[in-house]
Amino acid sequence: MSIKILSWSKKRMIVSGIILFLLALGALKLRPHIFGGSNPQSEPTHVETIIVKQQPGTERFESAGTIKAYQDIILSSxxxxxxxxxxxxxxxxxxxxxxxxxxxxxxxxxxxxxxxxxxxxxxxxxxxxxxxxxxxxxxxxxxxxxxxxxxxxxxxxxxxxxxxxxxxxxxxxxxxxxxxxxxxxxxxxxxDALVSLTALSPAYVDFMLPAKALGKIKIGDDIQFTTASFEHYTWHGKIIAIDPQLDVATRSMRLRGQIDNPDEKLVPRLYGEVVVLKPSTPQLRLPQEAIVYDPQGAFVYVLQKQTATRRQVKLGLHENDDVIVEGGLKPGDEVVTAGMMKLFPGVPVIVNKKIVQ
CATH class of the missing domain: 1.10.287.470 (Helix hairpin bin)
Incomplete structure (x- = not known):
């Protein structure tokens, strides 16, 4: 019996053919992930969702502010x-x-x-x-x-x-x-100065806003005050005075707010941030954990017929744990808020928890 020894060129051709076969097989398996097609063998992914609806909007005007005592004098002889x-x-x-x-x-x-x-x-x-x-x-x-x-x-x-x-x-x-x-x-x-006397509650906060806010701000508007000295506190109050003249140097409007200070943590000349809150047009809001980011921008997963569809969104301001969505969604859309790590376009899902705003 004779044994035929394959030449080196034939061996190389056989090995190359096996490699091409394996690559083709892998491409077929990955095709649904790349092109967004459905994979009939994919197991459903368990997710949590929220139904988007319009909510009352709030326009924010932010400024640095300084606390001023309600009453503050130096007693003298x-x-x-x-x-x-x-x-x-x-x-x-x-x-x-x-x-x-x-x-x-x-x-x-x-x-x-x-x-x-x-x-x-x-x-x-x-x-x-x-x-x-x-x-x-x-x-x-x-x-x-x-x-x-x-x-x-x-x-x-x-x-x-x-x-x-x-x-x-x-x-x-x-x-x-x-x-x-x-x-x-x-x-x-x-x-001769003897001693100071200060009334701390309530407290005033003085701040400035650009002149473009002049037609939007009025006495009685709600304000919030925060300071790095007390990171987990937010004080609430209202605007009580608007200077009729703009500041000469900055051409800004000068305002004074009065805020509750029952625990008297706020002391004169304390520095912080003032936010004026104004009602605005209705807005769409999402929890920040629903947003996924990539080099192309921000997107979310929207459910359609129990499958996930990736949709790019335009984001506005972040407020606390929420983010305002300015484009890409409409009221009634069901957006995934948990379980996105296992999602890709077209994958079937099972909703474990659904929240209606």
Missing amino acids: EVSGTIQNLAVSNAEKVQEGTILLNIRHDDILANLKKDQAVFNQKKLYFERLQHLYEKHVVSHESLSEAQSDFQQAKAMIDADQASLDKYIIKAPFAGQIGIWQIDRGQYVKPG
Whole structure:
């Protein structure tokens, strides 16, 4: 028996034929993935979907903002004297009328006591003459003179009390004092700063917007305030004032909002971001996890007859966990929100969960 030995060229042809066969077989199996045709042997993919519907739209105007106190003053002395005592501690919260400090006022108290005694005497004399005048015992001129003396004595009491009030510093409104800038026993003179007093709730926020927003913004519009100092907080409020003049340097409109600050976290000169929210035309929204990105842009998978169809979409602003869809979808479309990793165009699907907006 003879054995035929294949030449090298024939061996190479056989090997090449086997490789071409395998490549052709692989291409047939991958064809549905490449050209989007259906594969009758593909198993359905389990997904979650959402039915898209129009929702009330919101137009946003964003700007940097600075917190301003509802009321904020520096208390200063109106008189000269020595600090007798500090009645409250640093950064203490006080009510309107609370005594904050006393400046020594012994001489004022002495004058008040002396004038009080004169006042009491003049008052009794005037009341006695009134009684006698009714009995026609004294003249009208005597009664008038006694009344004048009584009124002068009362004016002296009022003047003493007004002087005394300048030595006893009280809180003109409820708020929180700052850090004392003077100490007990220190001598102060008129104009010397004593301590700050700040009312923190509610709070103001001052911000600016471009002049093009002038016709869209009005008093009473809703605003939101956020700051990097408190990353997980959002404060809400309304616009309360719009400056009638544009800023000279920037030609922007100046606005002031009032926001609730019940926990008093917002303090004067705190920097943050203001968003003005305005109702606009209805919008289509999707959760951000429904969007798939590739070099050509953003797209979603839309279900049609229980199969997935890839559709490119035009996106707008991102708001919280949602994104506004400006093009590519219409109300009623059913969009895949979970399970996209196993999807390709034309693959059959089984919907495990469907959400209607």
